[in-house]
Amino acid sequence: MQILTLILAVILYFLAPNKYDFTICCVAFALFLYSASITVKSTSRKEGFLSFTLFFTVSFFLVNFFYPIFIYPIDKYYFPVFGRFYFNEAVITKATLLALVGYCSFSVGVSYFFGKTKVRFSGSIFQMKSGKKVILKYSYKIILVLTWVLSFITFYMAREGIFQRSSDAFVNVEPSILVIAQCLVNLLIILNFYLKKPLKNLAIVIIYSLVFIYVGDRGSAVQTSLVLLLSYNLFYKKIRKTKVVFIFLAGFIGLTVVSSLRGKDGGSKQLNQVEYSHYYDFAMDLIVNNRNLYAGYDYANKNGLNYGTSSLPYIFAPIPLLPSYITTKLFNATPQQLSSGTILTNDVGATWGLGTNLIADLYMQFGFLGVLLLMFLLGRLISSLALNNGSGLFTTICYIFVCSFSIYMARSSLFDSLRYIAWAAIIYYLLFYLLKPFLKVVK
Structure with missing residues (x-):
């Protein structure tokens, strides 16, 4: 049909x-x-x-x-x-x-x-050889430290815009740094639930999201929230349909409030300056x-047609500075x-x-x-x-990453998630193979 x-x-x-x-x-x-x-x-x-x-x-x-x-x-x-x-x-x-x-x-x-x-839904997600799980636990610790470090480096580079609550606070931060920071946040959430680590370890995730929300940038907060939601649902406890509906409504309201607080000139508004007249105001961010x-x-x-020209930056995005080099050489444009x-x-x-x-x-x-x-x-x-x-765990990671862009x-763009999945793969497998020689020591 x-x-x-x-x-x-x-x-x-x-x-x-x-x-x-x-x-x-x-x-x-x-x-x-x-x-x-x-x-x-x-x-x-x-x-x-x-x-x-x-x-x-x-x-x-x-x-x-x-x-x-x-x-x-x-x-x-x-x-x-x-x-x-x-x-x-x-x-x-x-x-x-x-x-x-x-x-x-x-x-x-x-x-x-x-x-x-x-x-084959979720059955074998929890089955991993003990040696690989040991490596994963050490990888988790490294990712936790890297997430704190890179997040605060990102905040430091954008400090002026953050203090001014400018919606383009992160515009001068190298895009690859923002992508890697987001990938680390996402991986930290997934591994935290997968390995049953304390929720307090996700404090940096909350800080990271709140900073972006504070300046009116919804993209990172939405992506992080979806990763959190899906990881909880897959690895911890299934979320009921009624709760999903509530999450949808809360998400749309929150998204609209954040969007409304962001001024069109790059500045910001106060909450009492925002007014809503109709129910569809709360879906404004998507309807427009x-x-x-x-x-x-x-x-x-x-x-x-431009025959894929707009997609070239996404294809080469996993390699820092390469998109700019390619587009400048081929099209004399950023x-x-x-x-x-x-x-x-x-x-x-x-x-x-x-x-x-x-x-x-x-x-x-x-x-x-x-x-x-x-x-x-x-x-x-x-x-x-x-x-x-x-x-396999990495297949599930890819699925969650794609879902975070749903x-x-x-x-x-269709290809926007490619660079995030590519960097997740680089981080995940790089740590795995770097730690693999120590497997016999920690086994």
Whole structure:
């Protein structure tokens, strides 16, 4: 049935008019709900309720379907970003159907493989040879120390911006340092729960997240929270569905408050300066990215595709300074300048980053076929990691790392998590092989 839904979505996409059509958008939304319900139900039975698919689906809905159905017909400029920065309203229907095609393709990738293979869920996660576990315990101690050290080095480098509560406090910190620091935080959380270490050892994790929240940077806090949530669920105690709903609501409210406190000029606001008028204000951080879908779709149609140029920095990101070297040599531009988010920001002359959209990012690079194929491959990757979750600790680490981007991915790039997984692998295996010669001593 998922394949039939995908075929229907493709047909609707090519037949859709080049103007806003509320009825067609509602049909697209209904098909999305049908596909999403089957996909989430299928994966929750085998993968567990708390999964990449659940978080990604909710985020994808808000980033691509909420605005054209629930806001545009009533007050299309309710969120200032839609009124302040131009976007072609005629492409809303087409772009929404493109998003539907992308999600249905993702669903086919997920459901096809889940339907054919039995899941080895979490059973062997806790089974590790004693020698390897000894190495892991020593690795954990090193990671704990490194996390404290690198976190405070990062805070020291950004101290002026932190004291001023500037939303771009970390802009002058080398991106590779931020990535490695986040990877260490994530690994510390995972190993802390896996090895049943005291929760007080996660104090640096709380400090790290609070500093980013203090300056209005939600990305790190969301990623850390999801790693914490998934690690707790996998290694400690299963979280009930009712609690997951509560966590969702608390997350959206918290995310919106942090976003609202961040001023558009890089400064900050006080809590009493923030007002909310409607329930969807609490999903503002995701809903405003609907505009990027339309802007990116329209930009690609007018200016052509860039055939993967925006993805090059992510591919070479695991090696410090290499992305800048490659993009400067090939395109005489920085990695940031090549990103779809920067392109869309510069296209309307915005003074702050407007961000991007997963479907728009793929379409700007590879067109319709790129959206179809890469979203299918994303579904296949997620199902593969979930199916092998439990076959080895590092596979589970990769799964948790990808899941930590499940909410952010719908409003970002498909390849953003690659550098984090690459650095997690480098740290994990480097420590393992450095300590391996001492195995006989500590055995």
